[in-house]
Amino acid sequence: MLRRDKRADLRAGFTLMEVLVVVAILVVLAGIAVPLYMRYLDEAKVNVAKVGCRNLTQAAETYKLKYGDFPASLDVLAQVQPDGSSPYIEPSSLLDPWQHHFEYAAQGPHNASLGKPDIWSAGPRPGDPNGAIGNW
Numbered sequence: 001m002l003r004r005d006k007r008a009d010l011r012a013g014f015t016l017m018e019v020l021v022v023v024a025i026l027v028v029l030a031g032i033a034v035p036l037y038m039r040y041l042d043e044a045k046v047n048v049a050k051v052g053c054r055n056l057t058q059a060a061e062t063y064k065l066k067y068g069d070f071p072a073s074l075d076v077l078a079q080v081q082p083d084g085s086s087p088y089i090e091p092s093s094l095l096d097p098w099q100h101h102f103e104y105a106a107q108g109p110h111n112a113s114l115g116k117p118d119i120w121s122a123g124p125r126p127g128d129p130n131g132a133i134g135n136w
Contacts, residue, residue, distance in 0.1 A: 042124065053102065053121065059077045060106075067082075069106075070117050071106075096121035096122075104117060104118070110134060110136035119134065120133060121134070
């Protein structure tokens with residue numbers, strides 16, 4: 001009986017092979033999960049950029065209602081206004097999720113017929129015209 005208890009005590013841990021199998025399973029699961037997570041993260045950044053464009057458009061339209069014309073640049077919206085009122089947006093709102101400045105054209109080609117300015121982000125790959133995310 002003593003001998004059997006001694007064997008059970010020696011066998012109480014995991015073997016190296018068992019640990020390696022578990023680690024291999026975890027690596028496979030992580031290899032599947034990480035690309036899925038990254039895709040959702042990229043989609044979330046695109047959605048944040050769309051919301052940023054809408055917020056900046058609203059701020060520019062509010063500025064136009066008060067001063068009669070759209071601002072010369074988006075930076076004007078983040079500064080104390082000429083009449084001393086507070087800024088329309090926070091300076092951090094001028095950056096898209098990829099930490100690039102939003103682009104702005106008061107009389108842009110996309111929204112000219114609607115009487116709105118064009119505001120867009122270059123997207124995850126600046127310079128790629130198909131990757132632009134705008135308010136049109």
